[in-house]
Structure formats: C-alpha cells, structure tokens
Amino acid sequence: MTAPSASASSSSASLPPPPWALLAELTHACPLHCPYCSNPLDLARRCGELTTEEWADVLRQAGELGVVHTHLSGGEPLLRPDLERIVAAAEDAGIYTQLVTSGTGLDEARLAALTEAGLRSVQLSVQHADPRAGDRIAGRDGSFAAKEHAARLVRRAGLPLGLNVVLHRGNLDAVDALVDLAVDWGADRVELANTQYYGWGLLNRAALLPTRDQLARARETVERRREQLAGRMDLVWVVPDYFDGVAKPCMGGWGAVSLTVAPDGTVLPCPAAASIPGLDPPCVRDRSLAWIWRHSPAFNRFRGTDWMTGPCRSCPRREEDFGGCRCQAFALTGDAARTDPACALSPDHHLVREQTEADRPAPPPYVHRRPGAAPLPAPARPAVT
Ligand code: SF4
Numbered sequence: 534m535t536a537p538s539a540s541a542s543s544s545s546a547s548l549p550p551p552p553w554a555l556l557a558e559l560t561h562a563c564p565l566h567c568p569y570c571s572n573p574l575d576l577a578r579r580c581g582e583l584t585t586e587e588w589a590d591v592l593r594q595a596g597e598l599g600v601v602h603t604h605l606s607g608g609e610p611l612l613r614p615d616l617e618r619i620v621a622a623a624e625d626a627g628i629y630t631q632l633v634t635s636g637t638g639l640d641e642a643r644l645a646a647l648t649e650a651g652l653r654s655v656q657l658s659v660q661h662a663d664p665r666a667g668d669r670i671a672g673r674d675g676s677f678a679a680k681e682h683a684a685r686l687v688r689r690a691g692l693p694l695g696l697n698v699v700l701h702r703g704n705l706d707a708v709d710a711l712v713d714l715a716v717d718w719g720a721d722r723v724e725l726a727n728t729q730y731y732g733w734g735l736l737n738r739a740a741l742l743p744t745r746d747q748l749a750r751a752r753e754t755v756e757r758r759r760e761q762l763a764g765r766m767d768l769v770w771v772v773p774d775y776f777d778g779v780a781k782p783c784m785g786g787w788g789a790v791s792l793t794v795a796p797d798g799t800v801l802p803c804p805a806a807a808s809i810p811g812l813d814p815p816c817v818r819d820r821s822l823a824w825i826w827r828h829s830p831a832f833n834r835f836r837g838t839d840w841m842t843g844p845c846r847s848c849p850r851r852e853e854d855f856g857g858c859r860c861q862a863f864a865l866t867g868d869a870a871r872t873d874p875a876c877a878l879s880p881d882h883h884l885v886r887e888q889t890e891a892d893r894p895a896p897p898p899y900v901h902r903r904p905g906a907a908p909l910p911a912p913a914r915p916a917v918t
C-alpha cells in the first residue's frame with residue numbers, strides 16, 4: 534500500500550490524510566518473554582486495560598476515521614477473554630482483522646469462535662526453526678510446539694497464515710531452515726524482520742546484534758529462496774538499518790498511515806513512542822480518536838517534514854524515509870528531533886557504527902521480557918523541544 538503524503542499538515546485548513554491501519558495492543562500480558570519485545574519496558578498493568586466496550590468504541594471510531602485494517606496484538610491477545618467480541622466490533626466497523634499471536638493457548642474451539650466473529654487472518658510469531666532454540670529465545674518451554682499446533686489449526690480453518698520472525702544473532706544462521714518451516718507449516722507469507730533496537734531490543738542489543746557476515750549470508754539466502762518460492766509465498770525482509778547506513782521509513786512516517794492504541798487507551802504514532810519524554814500522548818478515554826489523529830500535539834510533533842533539523846532538512850530523501858525513526862533518534866541521542874543515527878549522513882552515525890564494528894565474540898545472556906526485569910532509565914534531557 535502507498536503511504537499518504539509525508540508532508541501532511543495539521544492545520545484545520547489542511548487536515549492530515551486518514552490513517553488506514555490500527556495496531557490494537559489489547560494487553561501487555563504474554564506467556565512468552567522474548568528479549569526484543571516491542572512492548573515498552575514499563576509494561577501496562579492488566580487492571581488498567583480498556584474494557585470490551587471501550588475497545589468496541591475505539592474500533593467504531595477507527596472505522597469512521599478511515600481505518601481499514603487492524604492488527605489485534607499484545608502481548609498475547611488470546612489472553613483477553615473478550616477477544617471474540619473485539620473481533621466482532623472490528624467486523625461491524627468494516628475493519629479487516631489480523632490476529633498477531635504467539636499461538637500459545639489457541640485451540641480449535643477458540644479459533645472457530647474467532648473466525649465466526651469475523652477474524653480474517655493470523656500472523657504467528659516464530660523464534661527459531663529448531664524447537665529447543667525457539668523455546669530458549671522465547672523463554673518458555675513448549676512454545677515451539679504450541680506454534681506448530683496453532684499453525685495447523687489456522688490452515689485447517691482456511692485462514693491466511695503469516696509467520697513473523699524477528700532476526701538477530703541467535704537465529705540469522707537459520708533463515709534457510711525458517712523458510713523451510715514456513716513452507717512446511719503452509720504459510721502464505723513470512724516476514725523476516727531484523728531486530729529494531731529500542732525498548733527491550735536496545736536493552737538486549739549486545740546479545741542480539743548480529744555480525745556483518747551473518748547478515749550477508751542471510752540476505753543471499755533470502756534472495757535465493759524468494760526466487761525459488763515466487764508466486765507461492767511472499768518473503769519479506771525488513772532491513773537491518775544499523776548495518777545499511779540507511780534510515781528506515783519508520784511507520785511510513787509519523788502520524789502518516791497508522792496509529793497504535795496501547796492497552797490502557799494511550800494513543801501513539803508508533804508502539805515505542807511512549808518512551809519519548811515530553812510527548813504527552815493522549816488517551817482515548819479523554820479524547821476522540823479523530824481529534825487525536827488530526828489535532829493532538831503528539832501526532833503533529835513529527836508529522837511531515839517541517840520539524841526536521843540537521844541534514845534531513847535539505848535532504849532529497851526526506852519525503853521517502855521521513856528522517857528515519859524518532860524513537861531510535863531519542864534512544865541513541867536523547868533528542869527525538871535529531872536525524873536517525875542509523876543514517877550515514879547523521880552527525881550521530883558513529884553511535885551506530887561503534888556498535889556494528891565492535892568485536893563481540895561472546896554475547897551476554899538475554900534479559901527476557903518480564904515485568905520488573907528492566908531498569909527504567911531516566912532520560913538525560915528532554916526529547917521534545
Ligand atoms: Fe533520510 Fe535524513 Fe538521512 Fe536524508 S539525512 S537520508 S532524510 S535520515
């Protein structure tokens with residue numbers, strides 16, 4: 534899909550184009566403990582989660598705003614006993630639903646109820662092609678077997694199945710085997726997503742960062758398998774921006790195509806944006822989704838290109854990559870408005886290069902995602918000015 538213009542303005546005379554996608558983080562609770570989890574270090578407490586009625590209202594508002602696709606995600610969305618009712622609310626709002634799940638806890642009856650409610654597709658996370666290695670990364674015994682079972686149920690139910698693999702030092706050498714596994718499990722699509730280093734990923738960066746050789750081999754494998762599987766399976770490679778010297782067009786631009794609703798109703802331009810101090814993201818309990826999208830300072834802060842500083846301001850690529858990732862800029866420099874240090878043109882690029890060029894013969898153990906497992910760093914200086 535094509536992203537709306539990156540130069541969207543927020544003035545009342547020129548409202549931003551509507552979003553087309555909503556990431557609904559139904560809960561941060563999860564039976565797995567992946568060390569690169571995209572949930573914040575400060576996991577939302579279950580007692581603060583939106584109710585069924587509140588989610589139904591969010592989805593109704595999203596449909597009116599123009600959203601056509603929602604990822605029902607978490608944490609593990611299957612832990613919400615009202616998931617069927619949330620799927621039905623999305624269906625009523627005319628929104629295509631994809632369940633983003635670890636597969637843990639999915640059984641035939643639950644999948645039948647979800648399908649009956651209107652669920653359209655399933656994306657299953659996979660940690661490794663080897664069961665023991667997968668369980669070790671996920672921090673839970675039996676997780677691989679649960680995924681295999683879930684994949685079988687999804688195929689039997691006739692729903693499209695996608696696999697999502699976050700790639701890192703511990704599984705990049707298994708890309709060939711992962712693609713074999715996807716073929717074996719009957720997946721229609723595999724997303725091979727190189728780790729993004731903020732939140733838990735940044736905390737575990739020394740353990741997760743691959744070597745250049747690993748990446749080169751994996752890239753060759755993906756090219757070869759893509760050719761081999763053309764027309765049968767989509768193989769998506771999400772770039773390792775640390776190594777390419779090229780900033781990624783994060784989220785298709787800030788406030789450009791999608792929004793994230795966190796379990797407690799906080800509405801964010803991306804799942805990691807709550808880490809940016811001073812952003813003051815609004816809550817759907819206080820404001821309408823339409824107001825948040827169109828008028829909230831948080832969504833307008835980095836929308837378009839007017840906010841840009843440094844090399845981005847006059848760069849010919851600024852409407853293609855939107856200056857990269859704001860959360861990464863903040864995580865590495867303490868200032869979310871700086872050029873993403875992943876870009877080779879950034880004055881802070883050495884912060885990334887130092888990491889990729891460092892000799893790391895023995896990576897440290899993972900800090901598995903668990904409430905209280907991560908220290909919550911105080912920012913050195915305000916990120917939003
Ligand atoms: Fe993108 Fe900014 Fe780098 Fe140009 S300077 S390539 S706009 S991140």
Ligand code: FES
Nearest residue numbers: 783803858859860
């Ligand atoms: Fe937040 Fe990239 S993850 S802008």
